């Protein structure tokens with residue numbers, strides 16, 4: 001039986017024609033190009049917005065009620081919708097996962113993640129209460145002392161990285177915000193390599 005690794009056939013979302021994979025004139029990447037209507041179907045990184053919510057030096061984490069990583073702790077974050085600013089998306093995700101609106105969020109960190117092609121826009125905000133009942137995406141919402149974070153039960157490496165940076169910020173060892181970092185994540189094991197640049 002012939003084995004090959006050709007990409008599955010794709011079709012133009014506008015006219016339904018079979019897509020060709022080629023490099024448009026003047027471009028430097030192979031793209032999905034429609035030979036009928038000429039549309040180039042660009043694929044670009046996904047943008048995720050999220051928040052580090054603090055109450056009296058405790059950080060809020062949500063226990064995931066959805067896959068992937070069901071039952072693991074995470075910061076509220078999710079894919080941005082069209083028509084949203086980053087801070088609006090972070091507030092919406094916080095509401096969806098933690099159940100309460102946070103009115104003021106400030107930029108905290110920008111992380112790019114390879115090879116998953118994601119960019120994280122992380123904000124942070126301080127709240128004067130812990131009345132976060134949780135949303136349908138969370139089993140539980142809790143505030144953790146910075147020395148009580150459940151490191152082995154975190155959902156994603158980027159969550160651990162952002163928490164480590166928040167702790168450094170809280171301890172006064174980061175000079176200014178936002179911080180900008182780059183991570184390469186091994187999809188098959190929880191190892192990461194990180195470069196962080198301080199602005």
Ligand SMILES: [Zn+2]
Pocket residue numbers: 012013014015016017034035036037038039
């Ligand atoms: Zn087309």
